[in-house]
Amino acid sequence: MTRHTLKVALLQETDRGSRAANLDAVEAGLRQAAAAGAELVLLQELHNGPYFCQHESVEVFDQAESIPGSGTARIGRLAGELQLVVVASLFERRTAGLYHNTAVVFDRSPAIAGTYRKMHIPDDPAFYEKFYFTPGDLGFQPIDTSVGRLGVLVCWDQWYPEAARLMALAGAELLLYPTAIGWDPNDAPPERDRQRDAWITVQRGHAIANGLPLLACNRTGHEADPSGVGAGIQFWGSSFVAGPQGEMLAQAGTDARELLLAEVDLARSEHVRRIWPFLRDRRIDAYEDLLRRFRD
Numbered sequence: 001m002t003r004h005t006l007k008v009a010l011l012q013e014t015d016r017g018s019r020a021a022n023l024d025a026v027e028a029g030l031r032q033a034a035a036a037g038a039e040l041v042l043l044q045e046l047h048n049g050p051y052f053c054q055h056e057s058v059e060v061f062d063q064a065e066s067i068p069g070s071g072t073a074r075i076g077r078l079a080g081e082l083q084l085v086v087v088a089s090l091f092e093r094r095t096a097g098l099y100h101n102t103a104v105v106f107d108r109s110p111a112i113a114g115t116y117r118k119m120h121i122p123d124d125p126a127f128y129e130k131f132y133f134t135p136g137d138l139g140f141q142p143i144d145t146s147v148g149r150l151g152v153l154v155c156w157d158q159w160y161p162e163a164a165r166l167m168a169l170a171g172a173e174l175l176l177y178p179t180a181i182g183w184d185p186n187d188a189p190p191e192r193d194r195q196r197d198a199w200i201t202v203q204r205g206h207a208i209a210n211g212l213p214l215l216a217c218n219r220t221g222h223e224a225d226p227s228g229v230g231a232g233i234q235f236w237g238s239s240f241v242a243g244p245q246g247e248m249l250a251q252a253g254t255d256a257r258e259l260l261l262a263e264v265d266l267a268r269s270e271h272v273r274r275i276w277p278f279l280r281d282r283r284i285d286a287y288e289d290l291l292r293r294f295r296d
Helices: 019-035 058-063 072-080 155-158 161-169 189-210 268-275
Strands: 005-012 040-043 085-095 097-109 110-118 143-145 147-154 176-181 214-218 219-222 233-236 240-242 247-251 258-265
Touching: 005 019, 005 058, 005 214, 005 240, 019 040, 019 072, 019 258, 040 058, 040 176, 040 214, 072 085, 072 097, 085 147, 085 155, 097 147, 110 143, 110 176, 147 161, 155 176, 155 189, 161 189, 176 189, 189 214, 189 233, 189 247, 240 258, 247 258
Parallel strands: 005 040, 040 085, 147 176, 176 214
Antiparallel strands: 005 258, 085 097, 097 110, 143 147, 214 240, 219 233, 240 247
16 A cells, blocks of 8 residues: 655754753654654754764864664664654764764664765864864665655755756655754844854755655754854754645744654655656756856
């Protein structure tokens, strides 16, 4: 029997102050999502702790964890117990001196169904990720699950149309983005609006250009800069689910914890791609310059 609709949940959370408290909040959210009938749950980026990339500190590497490990074991156990497909996001310790920002997928089982290592790594004020994360080496490969082929990407990846396109070309049926993004509290309101609107718009564009539903789960709340140099980050929440024409199916608020639920019509991608056949009309014979950094 062909699946047509899928109930999804996005767990928009704040940092609760400790790994244990954050994992307790994740467990509570997964149980609430399952009780509401969700089958797929997307968690925010680096959900086990604070967004530590506001400063550079070698002590932070102590927070990284092996995959599989204790963090994946707890979430995997819940995925099996609650019969959920769960997309988690962890600071991975691959070996001493080699760390990744890694998404892990569970398919109604404690076993790991697949992983994705963040490919695009930013290095900007308050987002010093290149100090911590090695760029991913698993490519843009969707992960097969009982609810479909998931094109999982992570945060900074969401600004790159190439990433979404490559996931679509590899057969992804949904695009998913665990995220940690927000405002500098010193930014003026018009600049804040421009940044948040751009973030939403570019991802809706990925949904449209590829004819796929898209889920983006962001964190919320203010997190101080541990170094005391910056003003911290006010994460803007706004987690959302968009359909294959970029239509907004559900959206969370900017400043509160929230379990966002939505119904996704998986059959619409087939219909939309028939009336907007972007993949058919791609000029793959003329795109060689996309492999260049810049055309001088």
